[in-house]
Amino acid sequence: MTTALSLQMLEAAVEQCYDAILVTGAELDAPGPRIVYANPAFCRMSGYAHEELLGRSPRLLQGPETDTATIERLRQCLREGRRFEGTTVNYRKDGSRYCVEWHISPVRDAQGRISHFLSVQREITARLQAEQQRELLASALNATADSVLITDRAGTIVFANRAFEAQTGYPVAEVLGKTPRLLQSGQHGADFYQQLWRNLERGESFRSTFTNRRRDGSLFHLEQTITPARDADGRISHFVSVSKDLTERVEKEQALQVLAFTDKLTGLYNRSFGEQQLTHEWNHARRYRRPLSAIMADLDHFKAVNDTYGHACGDRILALLGDTLRRCVRKSDTVIRWGGEEFLILAPESDAETAAQLAERIRCAVAALRDPQVQRLTISLGVAQLSGSEETAQLIERADRALYAAKAAGRNRVEIADGVPA
Known part of the structure; x- marks a missing residue:
């Protein structure tokens, strides 16, 4: 490729380049380097025609918002013959401002002397x-x-x-x-x-x-x-x-829900919620013809505890009993504070014999408790299995009768209600 053809191709590339290209002389005395060439992209960016730029200093593009520190750094790089990169605000011919990104490099002749400066610029207003x-x-x-x-x-x-x-x-x-x-x-x-x-x-x-x-x-x-x-x-x-x-709101709502169905003293379900659970388990047992048993439990001689040691001690004993009942039952069982010192345990999928075994486990666990004031505690329990025809009230009544039979027989024992479920 001939030198002339190479120069033509280079000139065409510069003329058609997307980036703005400006070439100045190397003189640094005031007013500084003068423009010797500007490609069409530079003219479009600045609003000046090529003829209006030739022989003038690039300072004509500066204005009130041009960063003086950046310009001083530019001049220092030119004096030292170093490459410069920077951004600032310039002004078009019509006075409108635009942001420009510069890359200025010194151009040296065959003897290594700086003859020109080549500035490649890109408007970055939209990007900024x-x-x-x-x-x-x-x-x-x-x-x-x-x-x-x-x-x-x-x-x-x-x-x-x-x-x-x-x-x-x-x-x-x-x-x-x-x-x-x-x-x-x-x-x-x-x-x-x-x-x-x-x-x-x-x-x-x-x-x-x-x-x-x-x-x-x-x-x-x-x-x-x-x-x-x-x-x-x-x-x-x-x-x-x-x-x-x-x-915070959800936790408050959950706390209110817990208060609505929990007995504050023992942490067990209260009677209101317990009655709902009883109805739920009764419906399940009747629909699927599955066994359901109820255990009614009552702490022995609790009135004497309150009378002798006071209600604070009685409350502590009830809370202790609640913890013990929770530990003894299965996950599927429901423990309810039915009233006072009386507790109801619902045992789904359990016949009378299985429920009686659970009741005996509870009795032994309570008998093993030792309180610093009361010392030994005992509990009596009555077990009843749901029959095919009875309602919830009848089931509870039979479990209650079995409980009183255990009390009458000397307390600290388990009794199973009479009758074989149909």
């Missing part, structure tokens, strides 16, 4: 504005008290705000590149998440109350809305999750 908007958005999202999480289309986390850190205990840097699955608590079934993804894939928001797990393993509750975000072509590109922490 976009970055400023992103920074403003990130600042706003970090200022909100609600947790904000953004994932890409595949569900990979690309942004989390400071409220997310406070809510979950996960530093943002630790979750970027991961998925929200790390928050799952196991409290929601597969159908919950399937419905979530069905909504999102249809381009619909999904809103629900989530129970998630923090970094330290503790659970927290939140009202969460997940919304698809679309790109310029209308395709779903990201998912935005905004969450409000409901932990």
